[in-house]
Amino acid sequence: MALRFRNLEVTPEDPVDRWGAEGMLAAIDRGGVDDWRKIILAIRVAPYGPVAADLEEALELAESRGSAQLLRSALEGARQTPEQRVIERLRMLAFETDMSQGDLAARIGTSRTRLNSYLSGAVMPSAALVERVAEVGRTRRSELV
Incomplete structure (x- = not known):
């Protein structure tokens, strides 16, 4: 069933900022x-703009916990710095390898403590390191198939 607004002078077909x-x-x-996609696209364009402010207000009152969590995560993601996005991507790639930090570190040519410093965000990893972790994940998935 299509979304319909009640008691509003706008429709879901209108731009989200209205x-x-x-x-x-x-x-x-x-x-x-x-x-939800319309909202997410709008907050990606302006993570601190009026749509984001309206979303924050609506999230406080929302009853649907699942969709609220999805949109809250999207807002948090849109507000991340580029550095935070790199660290988050590295964490996801490392998790997807399904390896211990020690084993993953050995596979990418670094120490467990150094890998931990990348994953914690204490040190910014190079693009090459992130790509090595991604490659380990691809290799591991192909080994499992």
Whole structure:
């Protein structure tokens, strides 16, 4: 069933920046993936803009915990610095290898403590290191198939 706004002078077909907090709340609680995608795209463009502010307000009142968590995560992701995104990507890639830090460190040519410093964000990894971890993950997946 398509999202419909009640008691608002805008429709879900209008730009998200016109929905306001009430429209956002309706999308969180009664909307679907297409509605959430519109919100996510808007907050990626302006993570601290008016749409993000309306979303924050709506998230406080939302009843649908699942969709609220999805949109809260999207907002947090949009507000990450480039450095934070690199660290988050490295953590995900390391997790996907399903290896201990010691084993992964050995495979990529570093020490466990150095890998830990990358994963904790204490030291910024090089693009080459991130790519080596991604390659280990690809190799591990192909070994399992």
